[in-house]
Amino acid sequence: MKLELELDDSIDELIRYFQNTPETLQLAIRRSLRKLSRFAERRTLRALAREQNMTQKKLKELGRVKVNLLQQGERGSEGYSLVVWIGAWDIPAHYLGKPRQTKKGVRTGRHFWEGAFLMELVNASHSMVFKRKANWKHKYQRSKKSGRMMWMGLPLEKQTLPILNSAIQILEKLQPVLLERFATLMQQELNFIINGAGHA
Template sequence: MSGLLKVELDTHQFFDLLHALPPSAMQAAWRRTLRKTSTWVKAQVAKTVAQDTRVPQKVLRQRLYFFLHSRDSGKVWLGLNPLQAHRLGKSRQTRRGVSVGRHRFAGAWTMAQRAPTGPVFQRTGKARYPITEVKLDWDDPGEAAFRKVAAQVEARLLVVLRQEVNYELHKALGRIGRHGTR
């Protein structure tokens, strides 16, 4: 990744919405909000990158992780290392090389006898050796998609937080309605 991408949000405005709820309900709503927002971020990044690079979303989602750092902060991690060609789909040997999913690699081959679903190789020079494993670079579209989605995170966080606060309020009102008191 060319530069560190860090999104910081002012959480005071979010916690002001949760003032009427007990602390445990506030915490539960905030944790669910972080988890659901991270799931949304992962889906949006995978969708955007898949459109740009023709890489299956399933493969990209394996490169996206969410970590809950503390009670009120989380982190979405995106691995931008090149993708191994054989992970893009089923590889097929053709006369001109190897076709994997929607990608074509001229002059490449697989070791069909030893590992039919294994790596795709290509010569790096004119001699018999050296050979390298074929990989697909996707760091530029991946970083661009991540930045695009990061710009929309705060708005999405507010939408999900409202839903979660509403859920906690209804849950609390249901308890009050049934028992007359808390």
């Protein structure tokens, strides 16, 4: 799930105004983009952590938020782009914190999985959180091992935290904020450079 922000429209007017001083403009753009990428990462992590009831540190550990700056011509982009990416696959419960079994379920970090239990699968390095499926029935399907048709399946379901809907909402709200922030940063950087305080 990603937001790719084309920034050329936002700087067209500035480009026309500073067309006789391209070095000044390029310096301001580079500085603004670096600051914008840090701003975008902070904003995204904060919003996602709040929505998912988990820490920003844990989201960073899981590599669920990445921000990339694309210069002109990079990865086929025609102009400057800022790419904000959120890994939207459901997060397995055991990644949210050290699983702890209680009488009523399992706690992982700030989340509680009622009726769940811990189980360590073969070849797994740690216990995972499972829960019995409601209204479960065997499925008649082909065995990958023997190739025969048989009734099979487990009445268990690995517990995960959905993230897709939160990611969609966050990226939708983020786009206008980033465009406004970029315009502000460009004005600040150009003022800083023009007033003689900036150095390449």
